Amino acid sequence: MRLKKYTDYALRVLIFTASKQEGELANKKEISQVFHISENHLGKIIHELNKLELIETLRGRSGGIRLAKTPADINIGQVVRAMEDDFHLLECFHCATNYCVITPACRLKGVLHEALRAFLSVLDKYTLEDLLTNKQELRELMGLK
Template structure:
């Protein structure tokens, strides 16, 4: 299973934002510099995370972003599902574009569907708080010290 960079970056935004000290805001510029992601691309991700109610954006000169929920309330599996636009691992996962002649008898689709469910079930067992278990090390690596 491979996630899009969009999802990867969204998880990074959440990790960095959650790693800020109490009362500190993360900024798009800061996130861009830490992870070498264009600010334009980050803007789209931040907008989506805001729409999902995971972060709050504060406008103005001293604005930025902060978590809208506690880290233990942000489920990793839910974030991945929200950020990915499809989980079509193979052609046969999308009825509209499936032209494979063996689909009616193929067991591969079922095996991969089971694997995808297992993948998402594992992610459902983690929250953002779990990803911050080594928060001090993460803060150091992100230059937040």
């Protein structure tokens, strides 16, 4: 199982934003510089996270982004499900495009489906807060004072 960069970057945006001091806003340019991600790409991710009501965007000269929920209320499994649009691990996971001749007798799909459920189940056990137990170390690595 491999997550898209889009999902990876979304999780980084959430970690970065949650690592800011209380009342301090994050901004797209700052995140772009820290993680070496294009601002245009980040804009799409920030827009999606805003639509999911995980972050709030504040416009204007002193605007930026902040979490819309507490880190304890942001479940990592839910974020991954929302950001990933394709959990079809094999051709046979998608009925419309499945042309594999062994599908009726193949047990691989069931095994991989079980593995995917286990993968998501582990992610469901964690919140953004769990990823911030070393917040000071994260802040230092991201260049936050």
